[in-house]
Amino acid sequence: MTTDSAFDDDRTASDFDDDFEPFDIEGAPDLPAERYLDRELSWLAFNKRVLELAEDPTLPVLERANFLAIFASNLDEFFMVRVAGLKRRIITGLAVPTNVGRSPVDVLSDISKQAHELQNRHAAVYQDLVKPALAEGGIQVVTFDSLGADARDHLRDYFSSQIFPVLMPLAVDPAHPFPYISGLSLNLSVRVRNSRTGRQEFARVKVPQMLPRFVRVDPTESIENARYITLEDLIANHLGDLFPGMEILEHHVFRVTRNEDVEVEEDETENLIKALEKELLRRRFGPPIRLEVSDDMDDVTLGLLVRELDVTEQEVYRLPAPLDLGGLFDLSRLDRPELHYPTHVPVTAAQLQPSDSNLRADIFKAVSRRDVLLHHPYESFATSVQAFLEQAAADPDVLAIKQTLYRTSGDSPIVEALIDAAESGKQVLALVEIKARFDEQANITWARKLEKAGVHVVYGLVGLKTHCKLALVIRQEKGTLRHYSHIGTGNYNPKTSRIYEDLGLLTADDQVGKDLTRLFNELSGYAIEKKFKRLLVAPLHLRKGLLKLIANEIANAKAGKPAGIRVKVNSIVDEAIIDALYRASNAGVKVEVWVRGICSLRPGVPGLSENITVRSILGRYLEHSRIFSVVNGGDPQIYIGSADMMHRNLDRRVEALVRLTDPGHIADVSANFDRAMDDRTSSWHLEGDGTWTRHAVDESGRPLEDLQSSLMAEIGPRSRSGLRR
Known part of the structure; x- marks a missing residue:
């Protein structure tokens, strides 16, 4: 296992709070005023990338139709939430400046202009490109x-x-x-x-x-x-x-x-x-x-x-x-396989495969031997996380199960497992986030069903959404209690696990178990806990912990030690994090950002961000995992978890990142990041002015590597042969 040189042996992750002051973003005299991209316009740029997939003639036509529908659904939600929020601020007189210092009125004007252009382009893509292609495939809309x-x-x-x-x-x-x-x-x-x-x-x-x-x-x-x-x-x-x-x-x-x-x-x-x-x-x-x-x-x-x-x-x-x-x-759901992506069946992670093909793997035995890093949807959610909770519910040696639920499916086997566990006499705690946007009613229904079954249901902390993805199982083994934990980047939703790319850690590490026990106590009771060893938890100290890691890379770079920062998120908006990355760039630290959606950071700007590169990958699967990685003087540290680099995640939500310690897992995540940032991989590149440019073919016109297709081709055989690190 790697050593944790960022902390002394007697320090905890939360000690970041005690001795570190965040960068003063208010003053920041060394950084230019116009150093952020507008978050709302950046979101529209993300949806434009979705539209570009619908325009791509190399994709199966029903998938192109699906991307048109995704664009429309995305834009609906953008208006219902983001545009509505800007209008409300104007109407109520709370028209505070946006993240780029402009008034909501001016931003709404720009949104309207770009949204009109995008909706007209969207309609044209359907009429001129996708509809004729559907007709060629035998699907005529008349x-x-x-x-x-x-x-x-x-x-x-x-x-x-x-x-x-x-x-x-x-x-x-x-x-x-x-x-x-x-x-x-x-x-x-x-x-x-x-x-x-x-x-x-x-x-x-x-x-x-x-x-x-x-x-x-x-x-x-x-x-x-x-x-x-x-x-x-x-x-x-x-x-x-x-x-x-x-x-x-x-x-x-x-x-x-x-x-x-x-x-x-x-x-x-x-x-x-x-x-x-x-x-x-x-x-x-x-x-x-x-x-x-x-x-x-x-x-x-x-x-x-x-x-x-x-x-x-x-x-x-x-x-x-x-x-x-x-x-x-x-x-897009028509049963025309030849007009869809080729079928992909997730494989069971190598460490969780049963020794006998006729038997079901013992999840507890496998995890007790070694941490398991899961990569969905390439590796099966059903035979890993779902099986973990189902086995816990049925195992007479399991005494307690504690879990967070943010979004789950309508016929959730996860919820059914918790109900089975409670009905069999186990202690079961479910933290149901009933304020998960547009899933509120479904989560209220689940909460009441769980309560009727005897599950202890709580709704988190007042004023905060609980967004972390955590499950903790307490099992009695040979007269002692052992912790089995799962910390993920995605929801406990079997349906979305087949289309969302996510990471998850299954571990029997006692320190992680104790960290989760303390965190669940905080969420269900009145504890104010800061003593976490392998977790960084928002809102108390996640941002400060990340800023400390960035500051350490700056110090290493100045001392001539290996330094580098990698961030994979859905969105990056938080000014303190962005400013810290700018300072790291100015100190000579190579910064690589892999973002799916909003990015308010301007890369490649002379004097500000020459050493920052931003890439975006969209495709068959929705890139959803969050990763924070530092070179740390040659002893790399990688955290995975639920938090994006946004105010709501760092200030108004309970989020958790866990540090990976298995060298093989660190190598796997690093290698995947290498490929994502490689110029030979198909992706969108962000320029300092906010322009995204798609790079899908090389100079000779040959397609660049599709990362998701490559992982599908590689992880299956690797897992079947047991070669996963």
């Missing part, structure tokens, strides 16, 4: 007008039997006020004329969200050559059934995005679940922040919508039909 009589007759029957009964046309007149338009719903605006009075009326028809967005024109057609029509097109062509005796003058599609961020005022005298449930009800009625309309909408209808919804011209997005390309998720 219009009702283009169909022959037989197809129309079949669809009319389908409409009458399956769609018409659930539609609810709502008139707008003196007796019927303008209806509430729910967020993200797809709607038809209809103007009709009364044939008897000649009076024009307006009505709204909501497109049912529970029905398939793309309707098969003829189910007898071969799936290899099938036609589909959008649900709203089918409804629009049968409006006469909804308004008999009326003349249909105009019909158009529109969609509203509302502020759906939840802010719970945590009063210690009020039940948190009840407070959150009340806030979730209010979420449905948040103010509109975006109005999308089909580009053929007439001015009279648009004027009515703008007036009734109280939106500005800046918040109106005119787009070609179909709106809401998130509906492409339906098409």
